Amino acid sequence: MKRVERMKPLFLIVVYLVAVTLPLILSLWVGGPPRQFHQELASGLGILAFSMILMEFILSGRFKAISNGIGMDVTMRFHQIMARTALVLALLHPLLYQGTPSGGPRPWDPTRQLTITTDFSDLSTGIAAYLLLAGLVVMAIGRTQLGYRYETWRLLHGLGALLIAVLLLHHTVYAGRYGSQPAMTWVWLVMTGLAVGSLLAVYLVVPLLQKARPWRVSSVVQLTPKQWEVTVEPDGHRGLNYKAGQFAWLNVGKSPFSMNENPFSICSAPAAGPRVAFMIKELGDFTRTIGQIKAETVAYLDGPYGNLTVDGRAEPGVALIAGGVGLAPLLGILRQMRLTGDPRKVTLIYGNRLVDQIAYREELGEEDVVYVLSEPPEGWHGETGFVDAALIDRVFSENEFSEWVFVMCGPAIMMDIVEAHLIKRGTPSHRILSERFNYD
Ligand SMILES: Cc1cc2nc3c(=O)[nH]c(=O)nc-3n(C[C@H](O)[C@H](O)[C@H](O)COP(=O)(O)OP(=O)(O)OC[C@H]3O[C@@H](n4cnc5c(N)ncnc54)[C@H](O)[C@@H]3O)c2cc1C
Known part of the structure; x- marks a missing residue:
């Protein structure tokens, strides 16, 4: 850094x-x-x-x-x-x-x-x-x-x-x-x-x-039963200058002066062009209506915000640890690394409860990705259980604990356990980056 x-x-x-x-x-x-x-x-x-x-x-x-x-x-x-x-x-x-x-x-x-x-x-x-x-x-x-x-x-x-x-x-x-x-x-x-x-x-x-820099919804894709990908493109301007892993406040179809905006991590890579994508999980009033959003709807973005990014860091490897929709910012980072041919090593741990909750499986592939299911189906060959200390120990070596940067996003309990364990294994705190999805 x-x-x-x-x-x-x-x-x-x-x-x-x-x-x-x-x-x-x-x-x-x-x-x-x-x-x-x-x-x-x-x-x-x-x-x-x-x-x-x-x-x-x-x-x-x-x-x-x-x-x-x-x-x-x-x-x-x-x-x-x-x-x-x-x-x-x-x-x-x-x-x-x-x-x-x-x-x-x-x-x-x-x-x-x-x-x-x-x-x-x-x-x-x-x-x-x-x-x-x-x-x-x-x-x-x-x-x-x-x-x-x-x-x-x-x-x-x-x-x-x-x-x-x-x-x-x-x-x-x-x-x-x-x-x-x-x-x-x-x-x-x-x-x-x-x-x-x-x-x-x-x-x-x-x-x-x-208002002077509107966006248009270009696609809304259902990823899993409760997760969606919403992609927006700039309408008459050059878009957002962001780093992979940051987030923005998204307002879809409402006046920019209304308070109808929600924070979402950007899951697209800046290197992929001006379109910006969000991976959104259904939770409440707004997120449950994502499936009804029509292409071409006007949207507004305020951002980018946050410092969950590995740009410009000198560590030889990047460990991405995601739980559920916490994949969103880490996917942005992974996509950017793959697109730009980033020489750093990368490993993604991606935990879910059920197999049909895994999003972007085809794109993520099997190389450098450890899938974890707490309720695996019969015949599941990946890791099972929770993303916890034992799993982290199975995936990372002594050297990786001390030299890599660890980026995590997911349920609070997962982040608390993983963070405490990383510190125990000697990862310095400036090499642990995390983001919680609450804004209170
Ligand atoms: C930095 C950050 C990044 C996030 N990234 C993602 C992501 O990539 N994908 C994803 O699915 N979710 C993400 N979230 C969570 C997402 O913002 C909430 O799930 C969403 O706002 C819920 O809105 P709702 O109207 O559907 O739910 P509601 O039922 O209205 O609210 C459920 C909870 O969501 C939060 N919330 C609701 N509205 C807002 C708002 N306007 N501003 C802030 N918080 C709000 C509150 O904690 C609230 O209690 C992120 C949150 C933060 C803070």
Whole structure:
């Protein structure tokens, strides 16, 4: 892996830390007469919580500079952890003011060195934002149990986040000792503007750009009883500049301004030309209607995203480990390697439950491919059972564990087991790439 690529995560962490702590440092710098430590801590935690919440907009997974640098999984896990951390900081913020005299503005304490405000209009926005944030985090954690549509969740999440940002801006500027100082008011205005602007970019600017670059469905092919291949081609433009293994948000037949777009890995190879193919498994509202999509239907793509790619890597071999529809990004990589005559060795492990769930069998062939079935039919000559530690040990040698790059995509349980085993066998973590098909 190139040095620059390896430095990307570090660079992004530094940028994040600077952005999150900037208001805190500036507030310190703007200053005011000293207060007791617990009061400063209370203000500091509130300031930190607000800037972390604003950064959550940028960590939504929709910005290529971030998700292509550290991967979608890491971006989303970071987004979730930071939201929960901000919630805890926000909870501590008012509690730490305990014992500080409160009340309206006092002429003898213009810098609010000795008192805090209890003006309800200033506090109410903070309280409302806190309750909303807690609601948003609870909704996110319990989304699948609560059982509402994904599109409803996304809309509520976006609108809720927007409201929280505006409420917190008001609270910080009107109730805050530091936020009320003109220089800090400007800092918060600019930061909130950027956060809200990022939402507008995703839901207004990107759709506008998509409208100018439409695609057409060129074919819809049933691969297995529940898996389809949808291929789209650019309509009047040069298409997508992607790397094998990346993914895109696909919208078929709906307005680009609607929220009807779903993320799918690209299973075609860039070297094959401008057509882009997706391998899609039936799961819910949209994916169950794939079979009804007609050729020539207008489609829109937003991408490419993700860093599940082996382009430019120096390892002598590539191990691809797929479970079910997790084959999609790995198929893109395999196709690209075969098409370009990539000199690296490659082995694909492809696990399924039943034989009729195996997609692209003819194209994949038998060479370099290990098929695994957990419920094999009689007379099955391939591997049986799950893609687990024992199987991985049967397929890869000691050298391959330490020298190859391992790319995997499939059910969470498979990835957890394989990843833990690879680490046990000495594969360095920078040689393990994975992608989970969830975006929460
Ligand atoms: C990076 C990534 C790559 C993916 N690649 C593939 C692939 O190559 N092939 C494949 O079959 N599936 C892939 N998926 C999963 C695919 O996005 C979901 O199966 C699909 O969106 C389900 O939509 P639905 O409306 O049919 O199902 P629903 O019943 O509406 O939702 C089922 C689940 O799918 C997810 N989901 C639904 N809508 C969206 C949305 N708009 N955005 C994000 N997630 C959503 C949610 O977790 C939801 O709980 C990928 C997911 C991610 C995050």
